[in-house]
Amino acid sequence: MKNALIILLVFALAPLAHAATVLSNAHIHTLDPQQPNATAMAWDDDGEIVALGEASALLARYPEAQRIDAGGAVLVPGLIDAHAHLMGLAMALSxxxxxxxxxxxxxxxxxxxxxxxxxxxxxxxxxxxxxxxxxxxxxxxxxxxxxxxxxxxxxxxxxxxxxxxxxxxxxxxxxxxxxxxxxxxxxxxxxxxxxxxxxxxxxxxxxxxAVVPPPSDALRARALEAALALAARNGLTGLHDMGVSLADLALYRRFADAGKLSLRVTAYADGDAAALAALCAMGPYRHASGRLGMAGVKLYADGALGSRGAALLADYSDDPHNRGLLVTEPEALQTAMVKARECGLQVATHAIGDRGNRIVLDAYQAVLGDAAASNHRWRIEHAQIVAPGDIARFKTLNVIASMQPTHATSDMPWAEARVGAERLFGAYAWQRFIAAGVRLALGSDFPVEQVDPRLGLYAAVSRQDRDGQPTGGWLPGQRLSAGEALRGFTRDAAYAGFAENTVGTLKPGYRADFVLLDGDPLSVAPRAVVDLKVRSTWVDGEAVYRIPAR
Missing domain, CATH: 3.10.310.70 (Diaminopimelate Epimerase; Chain A, domain 1)
Incomplete structure (x- = not known):
């Protein structure tokens, strides 16, 4: 009894975690099942969340903290794009x-x-x-x-x-x-x-x-600054950058060293090339700031549906005798996967057509073997057209389906012409993946699609274009709920990058990465999601974007 009283006394006298800032007057969706909502959040000087709860309690607990009045805004975890091309966007902007x-x-x-x-x-x-x-x-x-x-x-x-x-x-x-x-x-x-x-x-x-003159270092740096600013304006606090060269990683590192990398970049090496060799020689890379890391490799199985390069099991419906392309032969693909496995790296492989997806699943099964039951988190990027019988294999092999909602709404005018009605059963089949127990990580593939994750949230819940067509949505049975869509751009995207214990959810011990919106993406009408205004974007408890004052 005496020992118990001593322990209680020690805890009672222990100082509360220091909070440098308390944000209140907000409607907070934490995406933490243990505490799904709050009206205030506190974080320390290092940008780590120390508490969430009711405003009165947190303001009383941390009377010396800087106070931020959110003005009734809705606060959600920072949005993470699980498949993007940051330097691709940068160069597109130039x-x-x-x-x-x-x-x-x-x-x-x-x-x-x-x-x-x-x-x-x-x-x-x-x-x-x-x-x-x-x-x-x-x-x-x-x-x-x-x-x-x-x-x-x-x-x-x-x-x-x-x-x-x-x-x-x-x-x-x-x-x-x-x-x-x-x-x-x-x-x-x-x-x-x-x-x-x-x-x-x-x-x-x-x-x-190969014969196009390369851009200068100065142009690349200016272009990257513009791309980062655009991402922040749209509420992104992180992204998974697919296919990063050593030169691009070096540029990101210079930005991180200078404190100019305004979001978290989870980089994946550009195939079986120099970046993968460097990772195997020196181990996974992580910048001290926590804003940059590379511990995986992006591979390619096939091409894209729009250019009839996605590898199909049968002919294109609108191009007889064409079954698409294998960008990488299966043997070379497996060789790169074995190298990544031996180096302890995550593999993310582009596969769009049903043949491309089957080849990747077969390769994963062969390379992982019994380790398929482990926490490897290997991914298939896009998984757009999948043979129905192969969907369950994602779960069996513990493979993450990294999918892009706006691909469905961009492709819907012509997808049936490409593959025919029957193959659409496994096309952009988000709910079929969920029903099979497969985890979805959502992204945009920018600059293929627009940077704005609100467009992805809208496409996910509506499967309509911005004019509300088609009525009821395209293949509407595959629509996601608002909660499923938001998790895909937060918690589940974080999981896909091995970051679910630091970002994607708002809870003590996690990073203060969040977005303030002028409306609630979980309750507004689907079309209204597109028009939600990003009031501000925060990374490590610091604003990296604020909406200009009128």
Whole structure:
């Protein structure tokens, strides 16, 4: 009894955890099942949460803390994009934006406006074209660009990042004969009567990429600053960056060293290349700030559906005799997976078509063996078209399905034409994955889609475009609830990056990463989610974005 009293006395006299800041007058969704809601939150000087609860109690407990009145805003855990391309966004912001162009003529007009300020001879680069939006949905050709740009090389990345469109000047710069019937590994040169037409799919695009002058270090740094600012404005506090080179990691590290990396970057090495070799030689990388780490590798199985490069088990419904592309041969894919396994790294593999997904599942099963039951958290990125019988294998192998809600709403106008009605049963099948016990991590794949996670939340719960079409949603049985969607961009995204004990949830001991919104994403009508305003974005208890005062 005496010992018990001593212990109680010690705890009673122990100082409370220090709180530098108390935020109150908020409607807080913690996503912590033990304490799902609060009206106030306190964190210390290091940006670690020390308490959540009612405002009166926290203000009384920490009378010396700085006070922030949230003005009745809704506070949610910081949003995490589980599949993105940060430097891809950065470079897209420095080139011609072709997203939404409704015709080849509009593409050329945008290019001409941008080229007016370019020095003579400099390459004209852009991204975002999508022939599926045009009256003529066939691939464009070099001739469509040559009249406006007979001498200046033009190289334009398709919206999905899996094809490029070149003019004749760009093709001449390649310095080799692109005609004939040969094809590069993992890619396809589109040809008309044996002549290269100007479109290069997947691995073929490397032929042109190799001769494009690289951007300067100064341009890359400016572009990264712009990309980080855009992410913060949209409420992102973290992202999983898929396919990061050593050069990109070095740039991120310089930003982190300077305190300029305004969100958490969970980086995945760019395939079986130098970054993976460095990880195997030196072990997983983690920056002291907690803002940057690399402990995984991104691999590619197939291409994309929009450019008919996704690997299918049967022919494309709208392109007989075409079953897509394997960007990486299965043997090479397994070799890279074995290397990652032996180096203790997480594997995330791009697979869109049903054949691509089956190849990856087969490879995971072969490489993991009995370790499939372990906490490996290997992932399949996209998992867009999956044979129904393969969905349960994700659960059996403990594989995370990393999916992007806006891919479904971008692809829905033409997806059935690509794969037919029967294969849609396993297409963008979020609820079927959940019913099988598979964990979903949600993202955007920006710059393929827009950065804004509110668009992802809306697409997840509605499966409609921004005009509310189709009525009731496309394949509506696969819609997510608002809670499932928010978890996919917070708790479950954090889990997919081995960060669920520090971010994705608001609770003591976790980082003070959060977003203040002017409405509640869990209760507003689905379409209203898109219009919610981000009042501010916080990382480590510091505001990295505040909405400008009117």
């Amino acid at each position: 080139g011609v934006d072709l997203v939404g162009a409704s015709s080849k003529a509009e593409v050329v007009q945008r290019l001409q406006r941008f080229a007016a300020d370019l020095p003579p001879g400099e390459w004209l680069r852009g991204r975002g074209w999508d022939q599926n939006r045009w009256p003529d949905t066939a691939f464009p050709t070099a001739a469509d660009l040559d009249a406006a740009f007979p001498e200046r090389p033009v190289w334009l990345e398709r919206v999905d990042g899996h094809a490029g469109w070149a003019n004749s000047a760009a093709m001449r710069a390649v310095g080799r004969d692109l005609d004939g019937d040969w094809q590069p590994d993992g890619g396809r040169i589109e040809r008309v009567d044996g002549k290269a037409s100007g479109v290069f799919v997947d691995g073929a695009a490397v032929l042109v990429d």
